Amino acid sequence: MRRITLTRFLIEEQRNRNVIETDLRLLIEVVARACKSISLAVGKGALAGVLGSADVENVQGEVQKKLDVISNEILLEANEWGGHLAAMASEEMEHPYAIPHRYPKGEFLLLFDPLDGSSNIDVNVSIGTIFSVLRCPEGVEQPEEKHFLQAGTEQVCAGYAVYGPTTVLVLTLGRGVHCFTLDRELGSFVLTQRDLSIPADTKEFSINMSNMRHWDAPVRRYVDELLAGKSGPRAKDFNMRWVASMVADVHRILTRGGVFMYPRDAREPSKPGKLRLMYEANPMSFIVEQAGGMATDGHRRILSIGPQSLHERVAVFLGSRHEVDRVTRYHADA
Ligand code: P6P
Numbered sequence: 001m002r003r004i005t006l007t008r009f010l011i012e013e014q015r016n017r018n019v020i021e022t023d024l025r026l027l028i029e030v031v032a033r034a035c036k037s038i039s040l041a042v043g044k045g046a047l048a049g050v051l052g053s054a055d056v057e058n059v060q061g062e063v064q065k066k067l068d069v070i071s072n073e074i075l076l077e078a079n080e081w082g083g084h085l086a087a088m089a090s091e092e093m094e095h096p097y098a099i100p101h102r103y104p105k106g107e108f109l110l111l112f113d114p115l116d117g118s119s120n121i122d123v124n125v126s127i128g129t130i131f132s133v134l135r136c137p138e139g140v141e142q143p144e145e146k147h148f149l150q151a152g153t154e155q156v157c158a159g160y161a162v163y164g165p166t167t168v169l170v171l172t173l174g175r176g177v178h179c180f181t182l183d184r185e186l187g188s189f190v191l192t193q194r195d196l197s198i199p200a201d202t203k204e205f206s207i208n209m210s211n212m213r214h215w216d217a218p219v220r221r222y223v224d225e226l227l228a229g230k231s232g233p234r235a236k237d238f239n240m241r242w243v244a245s246m247v248a249d250v251h252r253i254l255t256r257g258g259v260f261m262y263p264r265d266a267r268e269p270s271k272p273g274k275l276r277l278m279y280e281a282n283p284m285s286f287i288v289e290q291a292g293g294m295a296t297d298g299h300r301r302i303l304s305i306g307p308q309s310l311h312e313r314v315a316v317f318l319g320s321r322h323e324v325d326r327v328t329r330y331h332a333d334a
Pocket of ligand 1: 116117118119208244245246247274275
């Protein structure tokens with residue numbers, strides 16, 4: 001295949017399908033460059049003294065790892081000067097980040113989880129960056145939290161990077177999902193797969209089984225049937241994978257199918273789930289739907305949820321649409 005770089009892909013998409021305004025193309029190129037820098041920092045690990053804890057807590061009440069903080073700063077510094085953003089929001093920051101007055105502002109809002117999979121950073125397991133792009137409402141000069149609270153269907157772009165054996169960048173602009181692999185010699189992301197498609201059926205499921213006793217009945221029923229295998233109601237055997245990095249589990253599902261679940265559980269009944277809606281579930285749901293998959297919170301389409309707060313959490317069932325449809329139906333039956 002001709003080596004098409006991310007830059008060329010974006011220019012040709014703009015020329016042929018007029019899907020990418022110049023500022024959005026700049027945004028994507030800048031975020032991709034930031035992901036390259038994060039990949040470098042992650043790749044150095046202990047050699048650069050970036051493992052371990054930064055000994056500060058983030059808004060989630062989680063102790064931040066050094067790389068969490070470094071990754072967040074890389075994304076802020078890469079994006080603040082470009083003139084393409086009205087503001088940014090991050091899992092690592094309680095409030096939105098205003099663009100410094102010395103820089104021009106643009107029309108996009110960028111949200112991100114700078115380094116997803118924190119529990120895997122120190123043990124050399126794949127981690128990643130997730131990002132989502134919204135438009136800033138007309139006439140808003142100083143975006144506040146409420147201006148970010150738009151349903152996932154409003155996203156103009158979403159993507160993630162996985163820092164694994166290779167560094168990949170997966171991107172959707174609402175016309176399919178495409179995968180780019182970082183060519184470390186070139187220093188560029190090169191298109192390695194167009195129009196990723198998730199098979200409607202699968203034999204692989206992803207869930208943290210240690211929480212089983214805390215799940216709601218429909219989830220118990222669904223997973224019990226998977227575990228019953230050939231002799232059970234599904235009449236086939238299933239395999240399980242749980243990387244504990246959403247980006248890695250979702251990338252596997254985009255590559256070969258599967259169903260990813262992080263249900264709410266009884267331990268904290270006030271919490272609808274563990275994963276965050278705005279910068280984890282929404283971008284991943286946009287990507288999964290664009291690849292022919294399905295994404296619900298057990299009851300409704302994740303992308304249709306009207307957010308109430310920037311860091312709100314949500315239950316997530318996403319992937320092969322026949323499986324997500326089934327587990328969602330079990331919730332309706334209950
Ligand atoms: P658990 C990582 O911390 C994360 O936010 C997701 O990337 C991942 O899917 C999930 O949490 C793992 O959670 O409870 O299995 O450690």
